[in-house]
Amino acid sequence: MNKAKNQNEPKHFDAIVIGTGITGGWASKELCEGGLKTLVLERGRMVEHIKDYPTMNDDPWDYKFKGQVTREELKRQEKQARTGYTINDASKHWFVDDIEHPYNEEKRFDWIRGYHVGGKSLMWARMSFRWSDLDFEANKKDGFGVDWPIRYKDLQAWYEKVEKYIGISGKAEGLPQLPDSIFTPEMPLNCVEEELREGVAANFDDRKIINSRVANLTDPDGREGRANCQFRNRCIRGCPYGAYFSSNSSTLPAAERTGNMTLRPNSIVHEIIYDEEQGKAVGVKVIDAQTKESLEFYSDIIFCCAGAIPTTSILMQSKSDRFPNGLGNDSGELGHNLMDHHFKVGATGKSDNHLEDYYKGRKPAGFFVPRFRNIDEKSKSNDFVRGYGMQGGASRSDWTKAIGELQYGKELKKAIVEPGEWQIGINCFGECLPYHDNKMSLNYDKLDEWGLPTITFDCEYKENEMAMRKDAKREAVAMLEKAGFKDVKGYEEPCFPGNGIHEMGTARMGRDPKTSVLNGNNQVHTVPNVYVTDGSCMASSASQNPSLTYMAITARAANHAVAEFKKRKF
Template sequence: MSEFNNEEVYDAIVIGTGISGGWAAKELCEQGLKTLVLERGRNVEHIKDYPTMNKEPWDFKYRGLLSREERKRQEKQDRTGYVIREDSKHWFVDDIKHPYNEDKRFDWIRGYHVGGRSITWGRQTLRLSDLDFEANKKEGIAVDWPIRYNDISPWYDKVESFIGVCGEKLGLPHLPDGIFTPPMELNCVEQEFRNKISEQYDNRHLIMGRFAHLTGDIEREGRVNCQYRNKCIRGCMFGGYFSSNASTLPAAKKTGNMTLRPHSIVNKIIYDDTKQLATGVEVIDAETHETLHFKAKVIFCCASAMASTAILLHSTSERFPNGLGNDSGELGHNLMDHHFRVGATATVDGFDDKYYKGHRPTSFHIPRFRNLGDEATKQNYLRGFGFQGSASRTNWQNGIKELSYGKALKEQMFKPGPWQIGMTGFGECLPYHENRMYLNYDKRDEWGIPTITFDCEFKENEMKMREDMESEAFNMLKKAGFKNVKGYNAPSFPGHAIHEMGTARMGRDPKTSVLNKHNQIHAVPNVYVTDGACMTSSPYQNPSLTYMALSARAANHAAEQIKSKTF
């Protein structure tokens, strides 16, 4: 404890080390600011702390499956179908040790360690467009975003150039192109599907997804190209995909300006009524339960959407009895997530002499083609969706039948099975005020902090969209000439897509929003919120690239304010 001086005033404190926290730390430190980075979980060092990165199925006692007792420790996460394998269980929290409450089902997937969910994210890296930034205003939904595409475009450029994004340009105004390295290859069936879509539709396109994986010949310090192992969720010793651990945190550390402190649970942000600014944070040491205070000129909330808002709600004072910066009453409201697990599957005849190399960790992408602002694409619901999917050959398991044994079985095991293809949609959820999270002061965790309760659901607009998602996935596969086409519409609950957004939204008016166009709290300008909590709507695109761009933009704005002695 002696290495941390409670009386020192840091230039900045960053709460959280995930996708947004890593970027905030990097930019602040590279601007010369002495920055304290707080992580509530354990430390994770790149490569050293990836215990399963090289293991094969036979290296696990039960081929990776967990016992019933182990699964009970992650019961809420287990019900989603995620996180129930030995190779990755250590990246996800113990539900019993870290409880939350549900008025309505909410699948909250969390990772408490340095790097957070940047180690386990899906890596799809898509830009938003003005179709997204202008939607609320044009439709009279919620509040208007205080920024447009031109405000964030240079920061998308900066982030993509640093993290490395493989992909192909398409020229669609509603899915802006970025700075890409060479895309990974579509296999022969995916290419066939692409050709059929091009023949059948004028406004639909299939591309290789845009992913934060290194390809091509551009060198990045400490990282090498993706090795096509598809063991990303375990942590990548090559740094082949972007994570805070492999990329932004090492860059911050290199400056000599970062102090990283794990096992540090931020309980609240301290507000000074006289200065009308935040002066620091109150931290509970996760191991000793000791309460500590750290001071700073600016504070960045990057703990993840739900965690950052929980900290703000708990940061009460005489000036802010309902949570820091909560003059609008919107803090905790407008909770969103993508709805998914709806689409179609098919089998594919032919291509028996074709296969593919490696274990590609990416999927194809079909960008949004509904409600693009013209009559031809207008539907009986608002907003839109995109598809992600892949084609592959089934393996030897298709040959395991009661009468399959001996020589015939051995021969079958070495032959790839038939081709299959599938895709799932990711749809936008509208920002409903009544979808919310709030603190339960009667149920506290072991550190005495109130737990979160979720009251959130998908509504009629999302249900109508899901019908169209299933129908159009079915139709596209059918028109491609594939066989045994089957649509599906499985249950999808908020939180399940792991794209939690909203609860501290950006906006133009302090009376109806929490943050301004620079991600500052309207009434407390030296507190920035740059994770998913800041989102004003939830466009269909995977949101992590936008979190990174907003974090970089806000950190540079904060650095300017500090250097001009505004704070």
């Protein structure tokens, strides 16, 4: 790729994109395809598709201790290791060093990060669901948070654009609370998952077992450089087939093909430059991560796509006479309303059926149960607002392998040479309300090695989330029991914000500049040439995995920016 990193590199561009993850890749693609000369800045190292996936073809026996890392290595990733995500030789290189990149906790926050080109698009669980108006209207109806300035109809065409491009395997179900996507063929349920589907259908009229909807290709037609999923379930390592969507295999190469993208890794953006006279942002301040040289780059448009926490950190550090508390922070909401899904609660069971049956390959998807609480008057709960969905899987080994958020970092306790009994598990993902006092802040007394303030988290799940978890556990047990499974046990493990890796809400969208940071086009209310489209823009969390919505929002905002640029609005 065209990488700018020399004495004579250009300083002015039409647009600057901060971050190369799921939203940064989409912003880069859409801006470049719109004809804008775009500088893409990534704070981490370069990662090229296929070339830089060192463990993509490794087998368990290729590792000295079956993938377990040493105590010395764990000390370098102590906070992330406590979640289980990084304790594996196959994937530890994607996760940051906690000692080099420290943060602070008023309350425990499991901040899971990947600093490299592609960001967490290389590491995500690929669950891809649309939101519905049930989600976009929730804040207004129940009074928590501020009203979203957009509705489902505003994103529908952008969902379609994104889905056609990335490829989502799944099946149409016609559920109003979970609108159907444009799908490639679904990954079929296995025989025991089908047993659960049939058992739930026979015993419940308010819920449904459906195929997971995942960004793993089952039909690569028209998607340049990408092939079908090979059912290896090694997605976390980087896929040499490009079978799952990532910035590295898809959007960044598309941006590169236009000739309009300049990609600069090892570039830590820490401030957006605001020009008081022009009343607009004019560029960014950057520290070269390797040389620690201070640099400035200039542009007409800036897209913040670094992630909910880094983006808001940049906005907070962008102080001026006009914005003494951070760029666009007239409302005082910058850094507040931090959300993440809660999970690690559900049920497990076993089946004596289908002992003669097995399955081929390692399907990187299981089943999904769309939200069934607080959808209408009939499903209303008196104990909590909003709702939860369920993910799960069945196998003749470890059912958690079907759940992206649970599978990574699992200790390899034994080599699987013979199929064991069938196990099945349900894991519930619940919505977190946008509480003003759940927040992040900057600590200028504890600086990182580049002299920048570290992040402090003060965030917790509250009464509504705890009540939701009780209901989720009870219903997961009931579903397995009524479907005929044996040894059914409910479980609830400790879960802290950040562990869901869906952090969002710290620079929320809204209709009123007095209570929000961004408008309905993801522009900073008072600095409209700055767009924020990563998780920080979210006004609520819904119960679905948010990445598909991030991508749709980003595509929509980038096309808005291109149109405004061509009208000379910037």
